[in-house]
Amino acid sequence: MNDLKGKYNDILIPKELDTMINTTIQSHKSHTKKKFSLIASLAAVCIFTFSLNVSPSFAETMHQIPVIKNIANILTVRSYEFDKENIHGDVNIPSVDIEDKALETYINETINNKVNEVLVEAELRADEYKTAYLETGGTEEGFAEKNMNVSVDHEIYLQNDAYLSFRVFTHETLAAVYGENLYFNIDLKQQKTLALIDLLGPDYIEKITAVVKEAVKQDPDQYFDEVKADDWQARADLSFYLNDQENVTVVFEKYELASGAMGRLEFTIN
Amino acid sequence: MLYKQLVDHIKNNQEKFYRVAYSYVKNREDALDIVQDATYKSLKSYKKLKSPEYLSTWFYRILINSAISLIRKNKKVTQWPADLILQSTEVIYLDLYDALEVLKPDDKTIVILRYFEDMKFKDIAEITNQNISTIKTKHTRILKQLKEILDWEVTSIE
Numbered sequence: 118m119n120d121l122k123g124k125y126n127d128i129l130i131p132k133e134l135d136t137m138i139n140t141t142i143q144s145h146k147s148h149t150k151k152k153f154s155l156i157a158s159l160a161a162v163c164i165f166t167f168s169l170n171v172s173p174s175f176a177e178t179m180h181q182i183p184v185i186k187n188i189a190n191i192l193t194v195r196s197y198e199f200d201k202e203n204i205h206g207d208v209n210i211p212s213v214d215i216e217d218k219a220l221e222t223y224i225n226e227t228i229n230n231k232v233n234e235v236l237v238e239a240e241l242r243a244d245e246y247k248t249a250y251l252e253t254g255g256t257e258e259g260f261a262e263k264n265m266n267v268s269v270d271h272e273i274y275l276q277n278d279a280y281l282s283f284r285v286f287t288h289e290t291l292a293a294v295y296g297e298n299l300y301f302n303i304d305l306k307q308q309k310t311l312a313l314i315d316l317l318g319p320d321y322i323e324k325i326t327a328v329v330k331e332a333v334k335q336d337p338d339q340y341f342d343e344v345k346a347d348d349w350q351a352r353a354d355l356s357f358y359l360n361d362q363e364n365v366t367v368v369f370e371k372y373e374l375a376s377g378a379m380g381r382l383e384f385t386i387n
Numbered sequence: 388m389l390y391k392q393l394v395d396h397i398k399n400n401q402e403k404f405y406r407v408a409y410s411y412v413k414n415r416e417d418a419l420d421i422v423q424d425a426t427y428k429s430l431k432s433y434k435k436l437k438s439p440e441y442l443s444t445w446f447y448r449i450l451i452n453s454a455i456s457l458i459r460k461n462k463k464v465t466q467w468p469a470d471l472i473l474q475s476t477e478v479i480y481l482d483l484y485d486a487l488e489v490l491k492p493d494d495k496t497i498v499i500l501r502y503f504e505d506m507k508f509k510d511i512a513e514i515t516n517q518n519i520s521t522i523k524t525k526h527t528r529i530l531k532q533l534k535e536i537l538d539w540e541v542t543s544i545e
Contacts, residue, residue, distance in 0.1 A: 124485070126406075131415055
C-alpha cells in the first residue's frame with residue numbers, strides 16, 4: 118500500500134513554514150511576558166490608587182507610572198523565496214491582524230493580489246526576455262549571469278497604539294523603473310484607512326504645496342522649472358506615510374519635481 | 388517541562404503537520420494558516436494537556452479541527468458527490484491523494500491519518516473523539532466510494 122502515498126510525500130514544504138512557526142512561538146512567548154507585565158502594572162496602579170487616599174506623597178508618584186503599552190500583535194511577516202526557470206523571487210510581506218475584519222481582509226488581499234500580479238508579470242517578462250536574448254545570439258550562461266530577480270518587500274514606518282503605517286514595494290531586474298509602492302496608513306483606534314484630508318485638514322493641498330515651495334526656495338537648482346511657477350500645486354492623490362513622530366510625510370514619484378537621479382522626493386508636514 | 392515538549396514536538400514534526408494540512412486544502416497559503424492556527428491554539432491551551440503521553444494525539448486533534456474550521460469558513464473545497472464524479476468522464480483521479488477531493492472533511496481525516504500517516508484505527512478514534520467501530524464503519528464506506536472512483540479492489544479492512 119506504499120504507492121498510495123504517492124504525491125503526499127512529494128508535497129513541497131515552503132521555506133516560510135519554519136519562519137512562520139518560529140514567529141508564532143516567539144510571539145506567544147512575548148505576548149505571555151507582556152501579559153504578565155500588564156498584570157503587574159495594573160496591580161501597581163491599584164496599589165498606588167489605593168495609597169492615594171492614605172498618604173499625600175503617593176499622589177506625587179502617580180504621574181511617574183509608565184503608560185501601559187499596547188499588547189496586541191498586529192503584524193506578522195511572511196518570507197519566502199522561489200526559483201522559476203528564468204527568474205528568482207523574494208517575497209517579504211506583512212500580514213495584518215486587526216479588529217475590523219473587513220479592513221483587515223482588504224489590506225491583506227490588496228497586498229497578496231499585488232504580490233501575485235507582480236510575480237506573474239515578472240516571470241512572463243523574464244521568459245520573453247530570455248527567448249529574445251537567445252534568438253539574438255545570447256548564450257544560456259550569459260543569461261544566467263544576469264540573475265533575473267523580482268522582489269516584494271516592505272518597510273514599517275510607524276506602529277503604535279494609534280497608528281500603523283507601512284509600505285509594500287516591488288523591484289524587478291527587467292523593470293527597475295516600474296517598481297511599485299503601496300502605502301498603508303491605518304487608524305487603529307477608529308479601525309479605518311487614513312487619507313491626507315483626515316490628517317492635514319481640508320486645506321491639505323495648500324499645506325503640502327507650502328512645504329514643497331519652501332524646500333524649492335532653499336535649493337532651486339535641484340528642481341524643475343514648473344515647480345517654481347506661481348500656480349504650481351501639489352497633487353491631491355499623493356502617497357504618504359506617518360513617520361515615527363506621527364507626522365505626515367508625502368512622497369512624490371521620480372521625475373515629478375526633479376530629475377530621476379533625485380529619486381522619490383519626500384516632504385514631512387509638521 | 389510540558390511547554391518545551393510541545394514546542395519541540397511542533398518543530399520536529401512541522402513538515403508532517405504541513406502535509407496533513409495541505410492534504411485538506413491543496414494550497415500553500417491555507418495549509419500554512421492551518422499549521423499556524425494549530426500552533427497558536429496549542430501554545431495557548433497547553434495547560435489543559437493532562438500528561439505528555441497525550442501530546443501527539445492532542446496536537447493532531449487541534450490540527451485537524453483547524454483544517455476543518457478553515458474549510459468550513461472558506462467553503463473553498465467543493466465536495467463532489469461520488470455519483471456525480473462517475474458521470475463525468477473528464478475527471479481523472481490518478482491516486483488516493485487526488486481522490487481526497489471527493490471526500491467530506493471528516494472522511495478526509497480518516498484517509499489522511501490511516502493511509503498517509505499510517506495510524507491504527509485506535510489512534511484515529513482517539514484523535515477524532517469517536518469510538519473505534521464508528522471509525523471502521525466510516526472507513527468501509529469510504530473505501531467503497533473510493534473503489535468506484537479509483538477502480539480499486541476492496542480488500543480486507545485491517
